[in-house]
Amino acid sequence: MERTAERSWGSWGLRSLLLAAAALPTLLTLLAVLLLNFGSQERMRHDLEERATLVAGALAEASEYGLISGNAAALDRSVRELLAHDRAIAAIDIFDAARRPFVSLPGQPLAAGLPSVELPVRSSVPDIDFFDRATPHVSMAEDLQPTFRLGPVAGYVRVTMTTEALQRAQQRRLALELGIVAAAGLVGLLVVGLLARRMRASLLVLLDALQAMRQGRYAVSEGPAVGGELRRLQGAVLELAETLGAAAHPARDATPWQRHAEGHGGIARRLMGRLDAALVAVRLSAMQAARQADATGPAADPQAAAQTAARILALANQAQAAGEALVEPLRPRIVDALGLEAALAELLQACVRAQPSCAFSLHQEPGFACADPAQSVEIHRVVQEALALVVAHAQASQASVRLQALPPSREVRVVVTDNGIGEASSGAVARLARLREALTARGARVDVQQASAGGTTIVVTLPPETPLVINPPG
Amino acid sequence: MTTARRLPPPRSPDRRAVLRALAAMATVAGSPVLRAAGAGPAELRVITSALGEATSQIVAALTRRFPGAQVSEDIKMLTARGGPAVYLAVGPAALEAALNADVTGPLVSAFVSSPAYQRLTAAAAPRRTRPVTAVFAEAAPAAQMQLIRRLYRRKVVVGVLLSASTRHLQPLIERAAAAADLAVSFEVVEPGASPVRALSALTSASVLLAVPDPELYNAQVARAVLESSYRRRQGVIGFSKAMVGAGTLAAAYTSIDDVVAQLGEMLDALLAGQPVAEPQYPLYWRVAINDTVARSLDVVIDATVRGLGNFPA
Numbered sequence: 035m036e037r038t039a040e041r042s043w044g045s046w047g048l049r050s051l052l053l054a055a056a057a058l059p060t061l062l063t064l065l066a067v068l069l070l071n072f073g074s075q076e077r078m079r080h081d082l083e084e085r086a087t088l089v090a091g092a093l094a095e096a097s098e099y100g101l102i103s104g105n106a107a108a109l110d111r112s113v114r115e116l117l118a119h120d121r122a123i124a125a126i127d128i129f130d131a132a133r134r135p136f137v138s139l140p141g142q143p144l145a146a147g148l149p150s151v152e153l154p155v156r157s158s159v160p161d162i163d164f165f166d167r168a169t170p171h172v173s174m175a176e177d178l179q180p181t182f183r184l185g186p187v188a189g190y191v192r193v194t195m196t197t198e199a200l201q202r203a204q205q206r207r208l209a210l211e212l213g214i215v216a217a218a219g220l221v222g223l224l225v226v227g228l229l230a231r232r233m234r235a236s237l238l239v240l241l242d243a244l245q246a247m248r249q250g251r252y253a254v255s256e257g258p259a260v261g262g263e264l265r266r267l268q269g270a271v272l273e274l275a276e277t278l279g280a281a282a283h284p285a286r287d288a289t290p291w292q293r294h295a296e297g298h299g300g301i302a303r304r305l306m307g308r309l310d311a312a313l314v315a316v317r318l319s320a321m322q323a324a325r326q327a328d329a330t331g332p333a334a335d336p337q338a339a340a341q342t343a344a345r346i347l348a349l350a351n352q353a354q355a356a357g358e359a360l361v362e363p364l365r366p367r368i369v370d371a372l373g374l375e376a377a378l379a380e381l382l383q384a385c386v387r388a389q390p391s392c393a394f395s396l397h398q399e400p401g402f403a404c405a406d407p408a409q410s411v412e413i414h415r416v417v418q419e420a421l422a423l424v425v426a427h428a429q430a431s432q433a434s435v436r437l438q439a440l441p442p443s444r445e446v447r448v449v450v451t452d453n454g455i456g457e458a459s460s461g462a463v464a465r466l467a468r469l470r471e472a473l474t475a476r477g478a479r480v481d482v483q484q485a486s487a488g489g490t491t492i493v494v495t496l497p498p499e500t501p502l503v504i505n506p507p508g
Numbered sequence: 509m510t511t512a513r514r515l516p517p518p519r520s521p522d523r524r525a526v527l528r529a530l531a532a533m534a535t536v537a538g539s540p541v542l543r544a545a546g547a548g549p550a551e552l553r554v555i556t557s558a559l560g561e562a563t564s565q566i567v568a569a570l571t572r573r574f575p576g577a578q579v580s581e582d583i584k585m586l587t588a589r590g591g592p593a594v595y596l597a598v599g600p601a602a603l604e605a606a607l608n609a610d611v612t613g614p615l616v617s618a619f620v621s622s623p624a625y626q627r628l629t630a631a632a633a634p635r636r637t638r639p640v641t642a643v644f645a646e647a648a649p650a651a652q653m654q655l656i657r658r659l660y661r662r663k664v665v666v667g668v669l670l671s672a673s674t675r676h677l678q679p680l681i682e683r684a685a686a687a688a689d690l691a692v693s694f695e696v697v698e699p700g701a702s703p704v705r706a707l708s709a710l711t712s713a714s715v716l717l718a719v720p721d722p723e724l725y726n727a728q729v730a731r732a733v734l735e736s737s738y739r740r741r742q743g744v745i746g747f748s749k750a751m752v753g754a755g756t757l758a759a760a761y762t763s764i765d766d767v768v769a770q771l772g773e774m775l776d777a778l779l780a781g782q783p784v785a786e787p788q789y790p791l792y793w794r795v796a797i798n799d800t801v802a803r804s805l806d807v808v809i810d811a812t813v814r815g816l817g818n819f820p821a
Contacts, residue, residue, distance in 0.1 A: 102732035103704040159727040162750035166722030170562045170599035170619035171645030173749035173761040178796065180753040185728055 048237065049230040056226035060219025067215060071208050078204065079149055082122060082195040086151035089116070089123065090193040097128055098157040101136060101189040109137045124148055124196035128155075130189045152192040159185035236260045240271050252279030305360045312353030319346045374410040378417060378435065385433075389425050392433055392452075399438040404446060409496065412476070413437065413448060416494045419469050420450035427462035428454025428490065444498035453489040466492075550592040550613065550779045552577040557601035562764075566598050566619060569768040574775065583609045594778045596771070600624050607632035607640070614784045617642035618771055621720035621747075623674050625787065639784035643770050646720050646747040647760035648789030649681045651818075653688035655760045655795055656715055656745055658813050659802075665691045667713025667742070669703055672696075674721040681717070697724060704732045707740075715743045718751065730754060743805050752796040757805060759796050760817070766792035769820035792820045 046054070093116070100109035113126045117139055128137040161183045165171040239257030246254055254275045260268060319342055326339040369377045375398070382394045404410050417435050424433045430452035438447040470480040473494060481493040552574050556563050558581065567579050577596075580586050583605050586595070593613040597603040603617045607628060615638060617625055622644040629640060656666055668681055678694055685692040695709040703724045710716065716737050718725050725733065734755045737744050743757030752759045770791045778784065794817035802809050 099704075099732050099735045102702065102729060103707075103736055104702055157731055160730055160750075160754035161727065162754055163748065164722060164725050164727065164730065164751070165621035165624065165645060165720035165747065166726055168557060168599065168601035168604075169560055170557070170566055171621045171624070171720070171748075172562050172566065172619050172764055172767070173796075174562060174565070175763075177748065177750035178753040180750055183727075185731075 048234050049227070052226045052230040052233075053223060056222045057219065060215060060222065063215045063219075064212060067208070067211050071204070074204065078197060078200055082149040082197065082200065083151060085122065086149055086193040086195045087153070089120070089126075090151045090153040090191045093126065093128075093193065094153045094155045094191045095157075097155050097191055098188055101128070101130060101155055106137055110139070113137055113139050121199040122195050123193060125192075125194040127192040127194075128189060129192070131187055133190065136189060148194050148196055150192060150194040152190055154187045155189040155191060156187055157185050158182040232258065232260075233264065236264050236268065240268060243271050243275060247275055247278055252276070301360055305357055308356045308360060309353060312349055312356070315349050316346055316353075319349060369410050369414045370407065374404055374413060377410075377414055381414070381418060381421065382435070385421050385425055392424070392430050394421070395432075395434045397434060397436045399436065401441065402437050402439040402446075404439075409446065409498075412478075412496055413446060416448050416473065416478075416496070417450065420448070420492050420494070423462060423465060423469075423492075424450070424452045424454065424490075426465075428452045428456070430454030430489070440495070446496045446498075448494045448496065449491060450494075451489065451491045455488055456484045456490050550594050550781075551589070552775060552779065553586040553589070553593045553595050553613075554579040555583050555586060555595060555597045555602040555606050556581050557599050557605075562619075563598060565764055566768070569764050570596070570598075570771070573768055573772045583611070587611060594775060596775065600628065604628050604632075611638055614638060614778050615640045616771065616774060616778070617787075618767055619645050621645045622677075622787075622789070623719070623721050626676070627673060640787075641774070641784045642787040643767055643774065644787065644789050645762070645767075646789070647762055647793040649677070649684035649717075650687060651760040651789075651793045652717055652745055652747075653681075653684040653690055655758060655813075655816060656717070657688040657690055658816055659743070659758060659807055659809075660714065663689050663691060664714035665693050665712050667693050667695070667707075667710030667716045668719065669706055669710070669716070669721075669724050670694055670696050670719065671721050671723040672699060673723060674719050677719060681719075699723070703729055704736050707733065707736050710742075711740060713742060715745060715757070717745045718747055718756065720747045738801075738804075741805060743801070743807060749796045752798045755798065755801060757798055757801045757807065758813075760793050761796060762790040762793050766790055766794070766820060792818050794819065 093113075096112065097109055100106065109128060113128070117123055117126065124140075126137070126139050127135065130136050159182065161181045162177065163169065163171065236258055239255065243254035243257075246252070252275045254272065256272065257268060323339055323342040323346065326335060326342060329335065368380060372380065378396055382396055385392070385394050404413060421433065421435070424430055431454075433450070433452040433454075436449040436451070438449065439445075440447060466482060470482070473480050473496075477497040479495040481495075483491045483493070485491075554567065554570055554577050556567060556579060559567075571577055571579065578586060578589065581602075586593075587610060595606055595611050595613055595615045597606040597615060597617050598619055600620050603615075603620050603625070606615050617629075617640065620628070620642060622642075625642050625644060653666070656664070666685055668678075670678060675696060681694075682692055693710055693713050695706050697703050697706045707716070716733075718733075730751075734744060738755075744751075744755075746752055746754075746756035746759035747761065748759060749761050767790055770788075774785060795813065797809050797814060799809060
């Protein structure tokens with residue numbers, strides 16, 4: 035049954051679901067009001083009986099003098115006023131001690147079963163000697179504080195209530211309550227309907243956008259302005275469209291994000307072009323420098339040769355800067371996104387996948403912390419390069435990475451150790467040399483120790499703030 | 509604790525029977541054969557009903573005044589003592605027992621209201637052979653009229669409800685009112701009629717004088733009478749201190765010591781062999797005031813009102 039319901043609810047549209055969610059509380063409230071009203075009949079009767087007891091008690095107290103004195107007119111007047119003020123009282127009957135009618139209002143036959151209460155009229159009488167007792171007739175010292183006792187029944191008061199007036203009032207109240215609940219429900223449904231309409235329009239726009247992207251059309255419209263989760267969803271879809279669009283048309287855009295998306299092949303091509311142009315310029319300048327150096331006699335111009343050398347140096351610097359700028363997108367974004375520790379853990383997992391026979395471990399010495407993004411990237415690169423050597427050449431079964439902070443100098447030490455055969459191959463040596471050269475150029479110190487029994491330890495000490503040259507493109 | 513033993517319902521003796529009883533009493537009182545016996549000093553024998561707080565106080569006051577008095581609830585034991593004696597019945601029950609017993613000496617009734625005395629003696633008259641006299645429990649109508657005159661300081665109309673059993677009081681009350689320069693209006697309540705309804709016939713009265721008549725004033729109607737009179741701004745003058753506590757404006761009443769002082773004089777005379785005197789109202793009396801009721805009725809109570817009365821030496 036529930037599954038059927040879930041299936042049926044699951045097939046409902048967004049608007050239907052929202053309208054149902056808005057209508058359900060209203061329906062439940064209406065049901066509760068009706069149920070409460072249904073149970074109020076007994077309560078009303080009980081209340082009427084309590085009220086009748088109260089009125090009869092008060093009337094019994096007030097009727098004593100009228101009954102004893104026979105002053106029916108005064109009682110009749112009082113009872114009429116009471117009836118005029120309280121519409122819930124159907125009739126009031128006062129009888130004398132012999133149960134003969136004394137006052138009876140309104141004096142017409144009443145329907146059977148109405149709540150009715152009858153109380154005797156009994157007053158408290160002074161418990162003193164009116165010289166009518168058999169004991170000595172005498173005034174005692176304490177006689178000024180007489181006691182009272184319950185006297186004989188002087189009559190009876192019967193109060194009959196009617197439910198008609200209260201029922202009418204209750205029906206009016208019920209109608210009002212139902213009206214208010216229904217009106218509130220309608221207003222809620224209207225508001226929810228409007229919201230559902232707007233939300234549905236936004237979702238339809240996003241659906242259309244996704245469908246268009248699926249068909250290769252990435253120029254999607256933003257759609258109506260929305261907030262909250264819908265806005266985030268809208269932003270994500272737009273970003274996805276832009277990304278996919280940029281991937282489909284790489285040459286059209288030049289933003290850093292799109293440059294990152296170009297991939298390593300594009301960067302290599304751009305790097306090759308820049309370096310090729312720089313090398314041509316350097317070659318031409320070098321040829322000019324050679325001619326100037328070969329010239330003798332009056333043709334010799336040392337100053338021009340020096341200028342040519344300076345131009346060659348400037349060209350080399352420009353080529354280096356351009357190369358670094360082109361390589362900058364290759365910076366590991368994972369460090370920015372996850373942080374250094376998570377990025378290194380991810381790196382170790384990648385190494386495990388590449389060489390399952392080797393156990394890789396990462397240790398951070400107490401006190402180690404790296405808040406500088408550039409330094410974090412540098413550490414990640416060092417570890418990446420060192421582990422690449424281990425995976426490619428060491429044939430180790432264990433490799434560990436240890437990070438250590440050097441507090442006085444704020445330097446960071448990266449120690450990569452393995453128990454492999456050592457980087458003895460020409461490829462490994464060349465790669466290690468390039469690493470040493472690159473790191474030394476950036477101010478780091480590199481120390482490589484190879485044990486005779488096997489195993490290699492690479493110790494890299496990085497400066498406190500490793501400069502990371504990020505030049506704007508172009 | 510006072511024992512609330514109720515008297516049998518009054519038999520409403522007619523005027524003729526009451527007059528017959530009074531005439532017989534006067535004749536008997538003057539008869540030499542009913543003088544205190546001369547064979548030695550007579551003994552005072554006090555007949556009481558069941559002991560209660562009031563009876564105890566009365567007996568204590570009497571034995572202080574008459575240390576040799578014989579006190580008992582058992583009238584047969586007292587009569588069995590023999591010799592000359594004067595009998596004192598304390599309360600209605602004791603009086604009724606003494607009237608129905610074979611008592612040879614003079615009988616004095618005390619602490620019995622005048623209507624109760626009249627009713628009991630009238631009921632016992634056919635078989636009574638000894639002189640009977642009384643000191644009534646309630647203050648004399650003259651004392652009540654003095655109190656009313658002092659309270660209102662002017663001539664006002666005093667309303668009085670009477671029944672068949674108290675109708676004989678009318679001349680006495682009229683004389684007392686005239687002596688106090690007051691007007692008086694009577695309403696006789698027929699048997700079975702409501703005394704509260706009868707009050708409507710006394711609307712001209714400024715004050716209502718209550719007499720100790722159980723048909724008119726009892727616990728059942730007292731509240732309605734007080735309420736009705738209060739609605740008409742009529743003060744009620746009661747006949748006991750307890751009635752003042754229950755809501756009447758004031759009352760002239762007698763205390764135990766007042767009655768015992770008067771009884772002392774009367775009993776001394778009887779014990780000395782003097783003839784039996786007429787039943788009489790208390791010589792000594794005092795007043796009780798309900799200040800709350802007086803304030804609500806705008807009746808000013810001064811020291812002369814509070815000090816009103818006749819006190820024993």
